[in-house]
Amino acid sequence: MACLFRRAIAEQVSQVLGLPPEKIVPRIHAVPVHRKKESPDFQLYVNSMPEGNIDTACHKENAQKLASKLATNSVISEIGTGRGCVTFKINRDLLTKTVLKKITQDGSLYGINSELLSNTPKGLTVVEYSSPNIAKKFHVGHLRSTIIGNFIANLKEALGFKVIRMNYLGDWGFQFGLVGAGFSKYGCEEKLKANPLQHLFEVYVKVSAASEKDEDMKQSAQDFMLRLENGNPQALSLWTHFRDLSIEEYAKVYNRLGVQFDEYSGESFYKEKANDVLKLLKNKGILKTTGDGKGVVDLSEQGDLSAYSVVMRSDGTSLYITRDLAAAIDRMERYAFNEMIYVTDKSQQTHFEHLFKILEILGKEQVGNCQHVKFGRVQGMHTRKGDVIFLEDVLDEARSRMLQNMANSKTSKTTEDPSDTAEKVGIAALIVQDLKGPLVNDYRFYWDQALQSYGDTGVFLQYTHARLHSLLNLWDTREKEEFDANCLQDPSVTSTLRHLLRYDEVIHKTLKELQPRYLVSYLMGLSHLANVAHHSIHVKGSSPDVAHARLLFFNNIRVVLASGMRLLGITPVDKM
Template sequence: MACMFRRAIAEQVSQVLGLPPEKLIPHIHAIQVHRKQDSPDFQLYVNSVPGGQFNAACQTNAQKLASKLTGNSVISQIGTGRGCVTFSINRDLLTKTILRKINQDGSSYGMNSELLSNTPRGLTLVEYSSPNIAKKFHVGHLRSTIIGNFIANLKEAVGCKVIRMNYLGDWGFQFGLLGAGFSKYGCEEKLRANPLQHLFEVYVKVSATAEKDEDVKQSAQDFMQRLENGHPQALSLWTRFRDLSIEEYAKVYKRLGVQFDEYSGESFYTEKAQDILKLLKSKEILKTSGDGKIVVDLSEQGDLSTYSTVMRSDGTSLYITRDLAAAIDRMEKYSFDEMIYVTDKSQETHFEHLFKILEILGKEHVSNCQHVKFGRIQGMQTRRGDVIFLEDVLDEARSRMLQNMANSETSKTTEDPADTAEKLGIAALIVQDFKGPLLSDYKFQWDQALQSSGDTGVFLQYTHARLQSLLNLWETREKEEFDANCLQDPSVYSTLRHLLRYDEVIHKTLKELQPRYLVSYLMGLGHLANLAHHSLRVKESSPDVAHARLLFFNSIRVVLANGMRLLGITPLDKM
């Protein structure tokens, strides 16, 4: 695969430059494939070579370097481009090496590349989703859930041990409101019938009342204080609402194919939050603001121009106090190599303050903490209008895909059309979300997301199912040997060169934690697969040609499926 060819190129160049091959390998890149033109396979930009051997006259230096290199059994041609030396690989060797490697490695293809050799493979904690209990799963949590799942998948794929954490919002004034409001607006029958819908209705009513009625607001604060003091009746109600919430969330997670290793929540850290306050006090970094709140001064001048409130004037803890307790607890419990928080960009200041306070407290692990932030989805509507709840979005996606399947002449009958439509709909949601930079807000458009052509999740599913259907013709798939002369079509070489780039794409995606690079790569692979499918017939071919072509198509399917699973998409075999 690519690392074998990079090493062969690096060894050639190292003999001329006197540098170890390992220093050169990260600077040798597979060239992006253009469907309408042929090009070399790899390039080395001379100004990227470590050690400063080259000055600004890149083109001249590229030509000088190229003139000192010679081809061999691996490198069939050496040339120059704009400021770079280019390398073409022996075509038979390219074909045999890539197809055999994918056939042997399967789901681990690309993950053992030399490009990833310096990737830390320790313990990674990923905290994501984290809905507020006693509320239906809000559509705003969709991005945190699928982005966090993708990051966890990616880290696992490159060999990290990953703990997937769901940190529930199960404490604070919002719960005080709900606790006070349930006695006023709650109904046991409605709670049993549809727990989160009813609790949401209660919350909306009591919140509206509290804005006008100070007594209701005080009742909420009193309930929260009883809860923090461990009052049995308040704790019993809280426990019931929490258990009902997790039960309902599990149904949505199952639909999304998402799972967690650990559920925790703010409630786990109410007592430890008090210990944090004592620790902050002992470090003499607490101050009292003008309105009686206890704060940590984060300003360089010590003038409270930047501060973080860690305790209310009534002595109750805040979200950041409990987050500090959770972070320190995880540092002590897991001694992790990295911890990644996945939340929307509105919490950027919160995490800046969190990390700064941990730094002030001398917690070394804070340097391994990262906040992956993202923008918001705009314009997500069902046919009934604006949506709030994620279940409504999933139902809408499934419903629309069922309708599209019923109207399509190419759809095949499946054993469970609703399940197929569900997986198609979720693929559409994920790809639409992952196509751009995570930090950007984006406008969701149903018609665009659910198209079977173009760069959509449905297109990826369609391509995978089409390849799987083709492989049903394969009668001798146990036979690993094949004749590379049967695979000399230009569409084969374009696709193989694209497969060469998979480890580079994984490397870049991992470095930046941006799924758009992988999405773009998979779309390119899908389009190349469809071009090859048109030009490489299987049914009318001889057994040797058919076998070679099916091995080629299976290699595409394996890499396509690997990438889709990393994104959180379950590949369909039939649709």
């Protein structure tokens, strides 16, 4: 694997530069495969070296000078130079044997069991994501938050972090007062049982429209919320009923996505603790009062309230940010986490800047380990019924369109449960479309584009996995680990193996930046290379030894592809 080759290169370089190999290994990078020209396997940029016998003013000459002092051996077959770097080519037989044996040995841990990732500090990570508002529209932003947060949690967990997956529900505030007050007028218990989320949303829409015209309705909503905050049994019973039904429905939909949560939290949990936060701010002299009676925290450098955050209404009640402060402090005390990651859309950037700044003013050192992973908005995601209301509508649409595509395709295989296959492929399409670009970018969604079976789509990943899995039916001797590397000399095989060398680097970069696009791009590249190899080298009609070596090669591609897909939140299908 790449680490063995990096170590061999580093040991030679360390003798020349007088640096320990450990400092050199992370600076040796696998070179991306170029489709049209031959390229080296690894490169080391001389200007990346932290110290040693290098004059950083002249990189080209230094690269040539360093290369001249290195020698080929049983591992390194060629040494050259590029722009400011020394390049290395690995012995082809050794490359083939080492990569395939390592994948066979590590299985789904290939790329994760890497020296490059071994020094990553691991601890407890809290990831807060999805976080829909009860009784309000489950918009596409919640879908993005769900997909991105699930990916981050999967990645951290795979690398050995302990992860707490948290869903922080919007289950308090004036919008809930509207539903509570309006249910007696617009609600129906039968409809609530049949489709809780849809019916609560219908009630919310009606009562919200009525409250804009009717002051009495608005007052009723405020009165209901006041009763709720004061612990009125009837109001609390209705609130608990709505909340429990909503969570049950969310859990069904999350299950379809393969998403689970360790904890369902919510604003309601912190309604009382938010008052404790206000007292703390007041006792520390941090809470200021404006002319209109609002409580604010001064965020300005000059202390002149030129920048501030409102944390209390004029009537003394808490706000969303106050409850978020209470939640953050509670988690710091309860979990003593090493990091906490909030996954929300970029419109909340200012909110989190204020949140982190106030925590810093309060002297909460753990705020340095809090991070807001922000994402852009999606335009154009409509179902055939119209605008997206709930996540369930999106999943149903993806499944239905994929079923139709499968029925119309001449290459579709008969599956035991076409609906289940269509769902998994449709979800893969949604996930890849969502994760393939920089997270912060807005993008426009097109169903036809997302569900194409070619190009960089989730459907293409699933198709490639199913195609590789189908080859296993030809493999009679899969228990036999030994193989003849001479049977795998085709250039398409070498290109694919060189791409597999880069997997741990891609995982490392993805973890560092929490940008799934690097992994998506890598898996697309692997799938394209796998399809080229599938056309170039054949299993049927080959001798047993050749067939065995080639099947081992194809199965190892499948193992890495499946592992990467699962990190993204995709369940690979075996047939489609």
